[in-house]
Amino acid sequence: MLIINQYDIPDYMTIYTKLYDLYGPQGWWPLQEIDDVKPDKTGAKKGYHPMIYNLPETRNQRFEIILGTLLTQNTAWTSAEKALKNLKKLDVIAPEKILSLDTETLKTAIKCAGFLNQKANYIKTISEFFINLNGEIPTRKELLSVKGVGNETADSILLYAYKQPFFVVDAYTRRIFTQLKLVNEEDSYLEIKNQFERNLPHDHKLFNEYHALIVEHAKRYYSKKPYAVNDPLIDQNTR
DNA sequence: AACCAGGACGTGA
DNA sequence: TCACGTCATGGT
Numbered sequence: 136m137l138i139i140n141q142y143d144i145p146d147y148m149t150i151y152t153k154l155y156d157l158y159g160p161q162g163w164w165p166l167q168e169i170d171d172v173k174p175d176k177t178g179a180k181k182g183y184h185p186m187i188y189n190l191p192e193t194r195n196q197r198f199e200i201i202l203g204t205l206l207t208q209n210t211a212w213t214s215a216e217k218a219l220k221n222l223k224k225l226d227v228i229a230p231e232k233i234l235s236l237d238t239e240t241l242k243t244a245i246k247c248a249g250f251l252n253q254k255a256n257y258i259k260t261i262s263e264f265f266i267n268l269n270g271e272i273p274t275r276k277e278l279l280s281v282k283g284v285g286n287e288t289a290d291s292i293l294l295y296a297y298k299q300p301f302f303v304v305d306a307y308t309r310r311i312f313t314q315l316k317l318v319n320e321e322d323s324y325l326e327i328k329n330q331f332e333r334n335l336p337h338d339h340k341l342f343n344e345y346h347a348l349i350v351e352h353a354k355r356y357y358s359k360k361p362y363a364v365n366d367p368l369i370d371q372n373t374r
Numbered sequence: 375a376a377c378c379a380g381g382a383c384g385t386g387a
Numbered sequence: 388t389c390a391c392g393t394c395a396t397g398g399t
Binding site: 379381383385 | 388391392397398
């Protein structure tokens with residue numbers, strides 16, 4: 136007989152360990168050139184550049200990550216990646232080059248990632264913002280003031296582009312942790328984010344892997360309804 | 375053929 | 388604050 140009570144709910148670190156044991160290091164945030172070998176789609180994925188935590192190393196790598204966070208908003212990463220490849224082909228993965236790029240050309244390049252009008256606008260705007268930073272790390276508040284940067288994108292930029300310990304919450308995180316009964320469906324973004332940050336050591340490598348692992352796990356068990364079928368994190372008898 | 379994808383913004387209550 | 392419509396393309 137299995138009784139569900141608060142003591143049966145695993146803690147955040149335990150779940151992280153389980154996910155890491157299942158999937159291994161994910162090697163986020165993906166960067167072109169470094170991630171030349173793509174994982175196969177059978178599930179034997181080992182990540183992009185696993186166990187490498189010193190990236191990004193250059194200004195343009197940092198900028199590429201920022202472009203990626205905007206392009207992948209409500210969009211499959213594969214589509215955002217194609218857009219990035221198009222930009223790479225145009226040799227415009229640098230804020231100054233984006234600013235001097237014709238807007239219609241930009242739209243054509245990113246069309247495959249959807250929301251082309253908004254995203255072209257966002258990309259232009261954040262390019263100027265990035266230049267004005269002069270290499271400084273932006274605050275979360277500053278990032279949120281940029282049009283196109285909401286909670287998740289701000290945290291993604293801080294975590295993956297600047298290696299700061301800001302936990303990223305996305306729709307997958309909400310789905311999984313609602314099932315695990317660690318968060319409530321109606322909890323706000325900040326409530327969930329704060330809960331993770333209160334219950335985990337503030338280590339950017341840990342936050343990096345954790346969010347990436349959540350995405351990997353969700354793609355397997357939380358992309359089509361009903362959710363959580365055969366989820367190894369959940370005792371199937373108690374679903 | 376609907377539904378989803380590593381969301382954010384503008385609007386009106 | 389908050390629910391709701393909108394933004395757009397591509398894959399399943």
